[in-house]
Amino acid sequence: MIAIEHVTKKYGKTPAIEDVTCTIAAGSIYGLIGYNGAGKTTLLKTIAGIYRPEEGRVIIDGRPVYENEELKQRLFIMTEELYFLPQATLHTMGRFYKGYYPNWNDRTFERLLAIFNLDPAMKISGFSKGMQRQAGILLALSTRPRYLLLDEAFDGLDLAKRNLMKKLLERYVKEKNAIVIISSHNLREMEGMIHNVGMIKDRRLFFHSSVAELKRSRVKCRFSCALDLTEGDLQGAGLRILHQEDGFYTCIAEGDGAVVQACITSLGGENIQVLPMTLEDFFLNEKEPETYDLEDLF
Numbered sequence: 001m002i003a004i005e006h007v008t009k010k011y012g013k014t015p016a017i018e019d020v021t022c023t024i025a026a027g028s029i030y031g032l033i034g035y036n037g038a039g040k041t042t043l044l045k046t047i048a049g050i051y052r053p054e055e056g057r058v059i060i061d062g063r064p065v066y067e068n069e070e071l072k073q074r075l076f077i078m079t080e081e082l083y084f085l086p087q088a089t090l091h092t093m094g095r096f097y098k099g100y101y102p103n104w105n106d107r108t109f110e111r112l113l114a115i116f117n118l119d120p121a122m123k124i125s126g127f128s129k130g131m132q133r134q135a136g137i138l139l140a141l142s143t144r145p146r147y148l149l150l151d152e153a154f155d156g157l158d159l160a161k162r163n164l165m166k167k168l169l170e171r172y173v174k175e176k177n178a179i180v181i182i183s184s185h186n187l188r189e190m191e192g193m194i195h196n197v198g199m200i201k202d203r204r205l206f207f208h209s210s211v212a213e214l215k216r217s218r219v220k221c222r223f224s225c226a227l228d229l230t231e232g233d234l235q236g237a238g239l240r241i242l243h244q245e246d247g248f249y250t251c252i253a254e255g256d257g258a259v260v261q262a263c264i265t266s267l268g269g270e271n272i273q274v275l276p277m278t279l280e281d282f283f284l285n286e287k288e289p290e291t292y293d294l295e296d297l298f
């Protein structure tokens with residue numbers, strides 16, 4: 001289990017994340033979401049013991065992670081900027097990691113090389129961006145970490161490789177009872193894969209929940225209405241507009257489906273359809289509307 005206890009991490013005097021608390025159970029995939037600059041990378045690096053928090057602590061299997069070499073040998077963090085030794089090939093990186101990670105497995109490495117179809121003798125610097133990310137995940141999984149932290153893991157991967165990576169992560173977590181924490185802006189990619197989701201907003205872990213509970217506790221509906229409903233009308237009834245076009249409204253609301261539908265009917269809504277809610281719906285629902293002044297720009 002990973003326990004994040006009241007963690008605050010600052011750069012200089014400015015906090016990047018504040019008072020973050022949550023626990024992540026073994027055998028689960030945790031999705032970390034948030035805007036650019038929200039603090040996802042900072043939190044991942046703090047969990048990995050790279051950063052020492054100014055306040056609070058990260059406890060992994062009962063022990064603080066910071067300056068704990070033994071724990072770090074069972075933890076792998078793949079950051080956005082991938083790190084490979086200068087002039088390295090996958091073979092040299094494999095040997096490098098084998099020397100540090102006691103759980104390194106040659107067979108997993110060879111099998112993944114074949115699956116990803118990467119040349120282990122070629123310099124990694126000659127790989128494309130997507131191939132470098134594949135190389136990163138291949139090495140990460142070959143160390144067979146108990147805790148795998150992936151920052152923007154899908155960045156640069158084509159559709160087939162994104163699907164492959166999802167399958168690999170799901171299988172790995174299930175078979176090894178591992179913990180994967182994955183940050184991504186691509187909520188569609190995380191859909192169906194993550195068990196728990198946390199959203200960082202205003203430096204804090206403003207929301208976290210199991211995905212199942214998140215979907216149980218909210219309803220997404222599409223309905224028509226002859227009246228011209230304003231955002232205020234809908235907000236007053238606890239509904240938030242996701243989309244509005246030609247007298248049709250798609251809204252999301254917290255609460256029981258029957259209660260939400262009754263509420264829509266009381267506003268004059270008709271032809272109510274309950275739709276499956278996606279993570280993207282939730283994220284957009286929680287996002288403050290953005291306005292940009294684009295006049296006289298060009």
Ligand SMILES: Nc1ncnc2c1ncn2[C@@H]1O[C@H](COP(=O)(O)OP(=O)(O)OP(=O)(O)O)[C@@H](O)[C@H]1O
Binds near residue numbers: 036041042
């Ligand atoms: N090395 C650093 N020195 C000073 N400030 C930093 C540093 N790294 C990050 N920050 C600041 O901390 C905040 C959180 O950054 P972080 O990289 O953790 O966000 P993020 O959620 O990963 O962003 P993105 O989605 O854009 O990758 C930002 O305001 C950023 O400017």
